[in-house]
Amino acid sequence: MKQLALDIGLVTGPTLDNFHAGPNAQALQHLRLAVAGGAAPRSPVPTYLWGETGTGKSHLLRATYEALRGQGASVGWLDASVALPSAFDERWSAVLLDEVHLYTTAQQAAAFNWFVNAINPTEGAPRWVLAAGDLPPADLPLRDDLRTRLGWGHVFQLQLLDEQERRAVLRQQADARGIFLADEVMNYMLGRFSRDLGSLMQLLDRLDSFALRTQRAVTVPLLKTMLETE
Numbered sequence: 366m367k368q369l370a371l372d373i374g375l376v377t378g379p380t381l382d383n384f385h386a387g388p389n390a391q392a393l394q395h396l397r398l399a400v401a402g403g404a405a406p407r408s409p410v411p412t413y414l415w416g417e418t419g420t421g422k423s424h425l426l427r428a429t430y431e432a433l434r435g436q437g438a439s440v441g442w443l444d445a446s447v448a449l450p451s452a453f454d455e456r457w458s459a460v461l462l463d464e465v466h467l468y469t470t471a472q473q474a475a476a477f478n479w480f481v482n483a484i485n486p487t488e489g490a491p492r493w494v495l496a497a498g499d500l501p502p503a504d505l506p507l508r509d510d511l512r513t514r515l516g517w518g519h520v521f522q523l524q525l526l527d528e529q530e531r532r533a534v535l536r537q538q539a540d541a542r543g544i545f546l547a548d549e550v551m552n553y554m555l556g557r558f559s560r561d562l563g564s565l566m567q568l569l570d571r572l573d574s575f576a577l578r579t580q581r582a583v584t585v586p587l588l589k590t591m592l593e594t595e
Contacts, residue, residue: 412520417499460492532551
């Protein structure tokens with residue numbers, strides 16, 4: 366998915382623990398504290414994450430969703446693939462809005478309704494709203510009332526990992542798959558393909574599957590063969 370979207374192809378899926386924070390440690394710590402409180406502090410303040418493609422926004426939202434669900438919480442989820450969003454559910458303890466920069470008119474209407482009902486509920490305490498998009502709040506191509514609400518709480522800009530950090534994550538994920546990733550293979554991947562970590566994770570996932578199917582070690586020639594045949 367994104368720079369830190371380690372959920373692609375992983376057995377464990379996205380978690381806050383397998384997010385390689387790098388320069389985004391403050392945002393990660395903020396989410397850890399929110400999840401530790403069950404996303405229900407006395408006066409919850411909305412949180413918005415933004416950054417270019419590859420910074421790990423969707424990983425963090427899905428990791429937060431799974432963490433809250435693991436505590437038994439009911440959570441509302443909306444991303445750009447949900448064509449027909451449901452109505453707000455009073456049982457939700459949090460609302461997560463991913464890919465807000467891509468929302469249609471109908472999705473924007475649903476997101477605004479969810480936001481208002483979460484922050485000013487007719488029943489119970491306010492709920493936490495966590496949202497993410499590619500742009501800062503002021504630049505989002507959204508209706509004014511939703512755009513301004515997304516920007517009035519905690520806002521974190523996520524940064525891409527540098528090359529050393531990308532290498533460390535590639536090595537970590539290769540080891541998790543039982544792959545020996547030689548330096549020459551990593552150099553080839555970083556030198557000839559998109560450097561955002563999401564794309565690299567997808568490439569590693571494809572390479573892992575291809576190596577298993579062909580019963581061959583992961584090498585530069587194997588990578589070239591995969592690209593020629595798939």
